Amino acid sequence: MNLYAIAVVMAVIWVAVTGSLTIHNLLFGFLLSTLALGLIREQVDGAGYVTRTIRFISLVWLFLVELAKSAWKVAAMVISPNMNLQPGIFAYPLTVQRDFEITLLANLITLTPGTLSVDVSEDRKILYVHAVDCSDVEGTIRDIREGFERKIMETFE
Known part of the structure; x- marks a missing residue:
């Protein structure tokens, strides 16, 4: 059984x-179970369990920070007298390869205000993203790569 499932059950x-x-x-209770499983990790074959849990918490924290920042930006766009927006769809080149990681990245992007994952290419190398403001596509791609995608790769390596 997966160590995370065991921790949740505990x-x-x-x-x-x-x-x-x-x-x-x-x-x-989850913290206690994580610590207990970390102490016996060799016996349950989960050497990186505590590290992975910390990385997962870091990913959740990044999402919450990005959610707050994006919500603030969208709110500022909506109340500004002149909405100088350039909405559009851009192609995001994926570094993550597994279906789970691609799905998680797409969902994190969609849950962040102002962006929406639209589609994944057949070869799973491009994620198409709609953004309310595409004035700086390269900056948005860099933010996703250095933020969500990097944290996903660290957490689920």
Whole structure:
């Protein structure tokens, strides 16, 4: 069984044993189970479990930061008196190769205000993205590559 699934099950058991169904208690149970599984990682064949968990939390944090920044930018665009927007679709060259990673990247892009993943090429090398403002396509591509895509590759290597 996947170590993440075991950690989630252990966290749910923690919530049941403590009798406190709160998000804080669930997160605390997950943290405890992560630490416990990290201590016995050689026995359960998960040498990089703690490192991967930290990288996953880092990916979630990056998403939340990008979500806030994008929401702020879109809100500023909407309330500005002159919306000087250049909407369009651009081709994003993918570095990630596995279906799961491509799907995760596409979903993170779609969940960020102002962008929408439209399609993936047949050979899975290009992701087509619609942006509310395509005035700096190269900058947007660089931000995605150095942000979401890099964190996904680090987390799921």
